[in-house]
Amino acid sequence: xxxxxxxxxxxxxxxxxxxxxxxxxxxxxxxxxxxxxxxxxxxxxxxxxxxxxxxxxxxxxxxxxxxxxxxxxxxxxxxxxxxxxxxxxxxxxxxxxxxxxxxxxxxxxxxxxxxxxxxxxxxxxxxxxxxxxxxxxxxxxxxxxxxxxxxxxxxxxxxxxxxxxxxxxxxxxxxxxxxxxxxxxxxxxxxxxxxxxxxxxxxxxxxxxxxxxxxxxxxxxxxxxxxxxxxxxxxxxxxxxxxxxxxxxxxxxxxxxxxxxxxxxxxxxxxxxxxxxxxxxxxxxxxxxxxxxxxxxxxxxxxxxxxxxxxxxxxxxxxxxxxxxxxxxxxxxxxxxxxxxxxxxxxxxxxxxxxxxxxxxxxxxxxxxxxxxxxxxxxxxxxxxxxxxxxxxxxxxxxxxxxxxxxxxxxxxxxxxxxxxxxxxxxxxxxxxxxxxxxxxxxxxxxxxxxxxxxxxxxxxxxxxxxxxxxxxxxxxxxxxxxxxxxxxxxxxxxxxxxxxxxxxxxxxxxxxxxxxxxxxxxxxxxxxxxxxxxxxxxxxxxxxxxxxxxxxxxxxxxxxxxxxxxxxxxxxxxxxxxxxxxxxxxxxxxxxxxxxxxxxxxxxxxxxxxxxxxxxxxxxxxxxxx
Amino acid sequence: xxxxxxxxxxxxxxxxxxxxxxxxxxxxxxxxxxxxxxxxxxxxxxxxxxxxxxxxxxxxxxxxxxxxxxxxxxxxxxxxxxxxxxxxxxxxxxxxxxxxxxxxxxxxxxxxxxxxxxxxxxxxxxxxxxxxxxxxxxxxxxxxxxxxxxxxxxxxxxxxxxxxxxxxxxxxxxxxxxxxxxxxxxxxxxxxxxxxxxxxxxxxxxxxxxxxxxxxxxxxxxxxxxxxxxxxxxxxxxxxxxxxxxxx
Ligand code: SF4
Ligand code: SF4
Numbered sequence: 001x002x003x004x005x006x007x008x009x010x011x012x013x014x015x016x017x018x019x020x021x022x023x024x025x026x027x028x029x030x031x032x033x034x035x036x037x038x039x040x041x042x043x044x045x046x047x048x049x050x051x052x053x054x055x056x057x058x059x060x061x062x063x064x065x066x067x068x069x070x071x072x073x074x075x076x077x078x079x080x081x082x083x084x085x086x087x088x089x090x091x092x093x094x095x096x097x098x099x100x101x102x103x104x105x106x107x108x109x110x111x112x113x114x115x116x117x118x119x120x121x122x123x124x125x126x127x128x129x130x131x132x133x134x135x136x137x138x139x140x141x142x143x144x145x146x147x148x149x150x151x152x153x154x155x156x157x158x159x160x161x162x163x164x165x166x167x168x169x170x171x172x173x174x175x176x177x178x179x180x181x182x183x184x185x186x187x188x189x190x191x192x193x194x195x196x197x198x199x200x201x202x203x204x205x206x207x208x209x210x211x212x213x214x215x216x217x218x219x220x221x222x223x224x225x226x227x228x229x230x231x232x233x234x235x236x237x238x239x240x241x242x243x244x245x246x247x248x249x250x251x252x253x254x255x256x257x258x259x260x261x262x263x264x265x266x267x268x269x270x271x272x273x274x275x276x277x278x279x280x281x282x283x284x285x286x287x288x289x290x291x292x293x294x295x296x297x298x299x300x301x302x303x304x305x306x307x308x309x310x311x312x313x314x315x316x317x318x319x320x321x322x323x324x325x326x327x328x329x330x331x332x333x334x335x336x337x338x339x340x341x342x343x344x345x346x347x348x349x350x351x352x353x354x355x356x357x358x359x360x361x362x363x364x365x366x367x368x369x370x371x372x373x374x375x376x377x378x379x380x381x382x383x384x385x386x387x388x389x390x391x392x393x394x395x396x397x398x399x400x401x402x403x404x405x406x407x408x409x410x411x412x413x414x415x416x417x418x419x420x421x422x423x424x425x426x427x428x429x430x431x432x433x434x435x436x437x438x439x440x441x442x443x444x445x446x447x448x449x450x451x452x453x454x455x456x457x458x459x460x461x462x463x464x465x466x467x468x469x470x471x472x473x474x475x476x477x478x479x480x481x482x483x484x485x486x487x488x489x490x491x492x493x494x495x496x497x498x499x500x501x502x503x504x505x506x507x508x509x510x511x512x513x514x515x516x517x518x519x520x521x522x523x524x525x526x527x528x529x530x531x532x533x534x535x536x537x538x539x540x541x542x543x544x545x546x547x548x549x550x551x552x553x554x555x556x557x558x559x560x561x562x563x564x565x566x567x568x569x570x571x572x573x574x575x576x577x578x579x580x581x582x583x584x585x586x587x588x589x590x591x592x593x594x595x596x597x598x599x600x601x602x603x604x605x606x607x608x609x610x611x612x613x614x615x616x617x618x619x620x621x622x623x624x625x626x627x
Numbered sequence: 628x629x630x631x632x633x634x635x636x637x638x639x640x641x642x643x644x645x646x647x648x649x650x651x652x653x654x655x656x657x658x659x660x661x662x663x664x665x666x667x668x669x670x671x672x673x674x675x676x677x678x679x680x681x682x683x684x685x686x687x688x689x690x691x692x693x694x695x696x697x698x699x700x701x702x703x704x705x706x707x708x709x710x711x712x713x714x715x716x717x718x719x720x721x722x723x724x725x726x727x728x729x730x731x732x733x734x735x736x737x738x739x740x741x742x743x744x745x746x747x748x749x750x751x752x753x754x755x756x757x758x759x760x761x762x763x764x765x766x767x768x769x770x771x772x773x774x775x776x777x778x779x780x781x782x783x784x785x786x787x788x789x790x791x792x793x794x795x796x797x798x799x800x801x802x803x804x805x806x807x808x809x810x811x812x813x814x815x816x817x818x819x820x821x822x823x824x825x826x827x828x829x830x831x832x833x834x835x836x837x838x839x840x841x842x843x844x845x846x847x848x849x850x851x852x853x854x855x856x857x858x859x860x861x862x863x864x865x866x867x868x869x870x871x872x873x874x875x
Contacts, residue, residue: 005639009684009753010849012642012684013683013684018642018683018684019642019643019644019647022639022642023639024638024639024640024721024722024723025721026721253654255640255643255647255651256643256644256647257646257647257650303657304658305658306654306658307653307654307655307656307657307658307719308654308657309653309654309657309672338657339665339671339672339673341669341670341671360669361669362668362669
């Protein structure tokens with residue numbers, strides 16, 4: 001590409017980090033526009049440094065650009081400084097690769113990874129000059145689509161999208177593109193006609209083709225396709241053979257430091273565990289591992305092609321990757337030769353992981369991490385977290401003996417059935433770990449105090465988890481729990497070795513509203529955006545009051561969406577999606593949890609028949625030892 | 628063994644700041660598999676040092692970088708060895724950055740950063756507004772050649788102080804060329820100014836002072852700066868390019 005940038009030198013010199021907008025990075029795909037039929041703008045609706053750290057986008061970018069007739073380019077949210085300049089000077093939003101207006105593309109695909117980016121969706125559309133609502137768009141506007149984790153309940157943002165891709169991007173883009181090409185070629189293309197055809201592609205949800213009605217109490221009454229040929233349920237898409245799927249071994253190398261400033265290697269998808277609060281654990285089922293030889297090959301290729309000085313492994317629960325020891329042996333040896341650091345995702349703390357960690361990090365500076373999520377064994381059983389006090393104690397003891405003296409604990413507050421006793425159990429458990437340190441390590445061998453850091457987030461019930469029916473607490477109650485935790489911590493014997501941080505409650509409430517919202521929320525999102533909401537994921541821009549105002553103006557009740565516990569009879573806004581895990585399984589898990597009937601096996605020990613075996617791959621078809 | 632590289636930086640990549648340029652080189656050097664030396668410890672890094680940071684947005688034909696190579700590295704033919712490094716690096720460089728030359732720095736010589744004593748620049752007006760170049764040039768040179776000091780306030784992170792720019796203007800001239808794209812007339816300044824850790828004079832500072840003297844509104848005369856080269860002072864006190872005569 002030439003030196004033609006969409007922004008003038010003057011503007012680039014005026015904004016913070018101009019490199020966010022110049023594209024041109026190494027390994028970015030350059031194609032001749034006249035040789036392609038479909039132009040796809042792939043968007044992560046947050047700032048460049050965050051968007052560039054998303055591996056999902058890089059996978060799809062690689063996959064789409066392998067097609068000679070498709071050219072996929074990238075676009076991210078302009079930071080507020082540039083946002084203002086673009087509005088003042090009427091500069092349309094542009095892609096990084098060809099620096100050309102988004103409005104000229106055939107598709108605009110926006111990935112939704114967290115609810116707090118919803119206002120940025122509207123920024124992207126607005127700056128592109130595309131109508132915010134699907135129903136207001138013209139024939140020559142791009143087809144605006146969404147994908148990503150939040151689309152497991154797409155209803156709050158459904159009005160803004162022409163189509164929504166449910167599931168993993170590796171499977172259904174080819175048919176979407178083929179239909180598009182064909183309709184363009186034989187002259188049958190129109191937005192309406194295309195969307196109707198697209199709705200028949202597996203995993204594709206076209207919101208405008210469904211009617212929703214509501215009961216008097218505000219719950220969903222019916223959700224029906226408008227036409228007979230439009231499917232009633234949308235089945236989540238899954239790539240069964242991950243080893244042979246597209247993977248970018250020549251990823252784009254940003255010029256500026258991004259959040260994930262390292263080579264990333266996905267080792268598996270999905271998780272064998274079924275923690276009952278965890279959405280990723282359900283929506284990415286079934287667990288699929290990448291073959292170890294593929295991983296070795298990809299690791300070497302990525303390092304050769306990028307020159308990154310660090311590599312990290314990406315997966316939900318890395319310790320569960322079966323051949324992890326063998327792979328890490330390989331990786332440590334390879335990286336030592338190259339002076340490449342390995343950043344390990346949090347591993348389950350045991351003898352193996354400690355020995356690996358001591359090889360790749362400075363024990364004195366690093367910490368070990370546990371995520372028991374709940375303080376008491378009772379509550380850990382309720383949430384199906386298979387981590388026991390013995391695991392924590394044994395792991396900590398070995399870590400202390402190995403020279404560590406920092407421990408990080410992650411917990412959630414506000415889990416279903418939680419009592420004050422469960423909250424108090426958090427600092428008590430932490431205290432007993434501190435105690436263990438002083439009991440284990442003789443005075444003369446200690447490097448000062450041990451350091452136990454407790455951090456809590458507030459529980460948000462998510463669609464397609466066994467807790468999707470659970471209630472949430474108002475902010476005051478969350479804060480009361482946090483204070484209770486803090487006060488109890490202060491009363492502990494080793495309180496000087498303990499510290500505590502908790503997340504904001506306000507953002508959590510909003511996440512709770514969006515996570516289980518319905519179509520009525522789109523008005524409030526539009527209202528908040530038009531009144532200044534932008535970059536809500538950034539605390540410096542987030543305003544709770546603005547959202548409260550928007551909810552009030554648009555008749556959105558926080559108690560109805562967030563605090564209310566649902567009955568299993570209720571029709572949920574996302575029930576039309578089939579993620580493979582059956583509703584019956586989720587209901588059972590919910591009952592089992594609240595009735596405290598114990599834990600459910602992980603997929604590798606025993607299949608619990610969640611329904612995902614229908615995908616025909618992964619852990620469901622593993623031979624299990626007979627016991 | 629230390630090797631000094633000279634490189635140029637043009638086009639969009641000029642918007643990449645100093646630290647990011649360093650990170651860019653670290654990756655390029657790793658890709659090119661240059662036998663560079665790394666620091667010890669858990670987070671080893673390449674032993675690299677740049678001569679002088681280049682401001683964001685500025686192009687350059689003369690940037691320098693020293694890299695420490697593994698002590699085990701040896702060669703029979705220095706030129707072939709260095710040409711090999713240049714080629715390997717240029718093969719993995721992106722548009723805008725190009726290695727121009729390389730040289731082994733003899734033992735005991737100061738590193739690039741400590742060596743810099745002057746920098747040369749070319750400066751021109753973005754919106755070519757100079758009507759009568761000859762007359763304009765005369766006025767400018769009068770300021771430069773007179774005995775009157777050019778006092779400016781120099782702001783550093785810590786302090787503000789008044790200095791006379793005159794002793795730091797090592798060479799200065801004006802000329803007329805044409806813009807690449809439009810072939811219209813362009814008024815150019817060429818200057819060599821003190822640079823380095825002690826007295827680092829940026830061309831913008833001098834240009835602002837000149838504009839002030841002539842009553843020109845700086846808003847109306849935005850300038851474009853290109854760094855041409857960096858220099859050091861040799862043992863005899865002569866000003867020579869950073870990659871010149873390192874061997875003697
Ligand atoms: S281990 Fe539990 S919390 Fe972690 S990804 Fe798996 S299911 Fe989710
Ligand atoms: S079908 Fe069985 S093995 Fe497969 S994901 Fe569900 S519970 Fe796990």
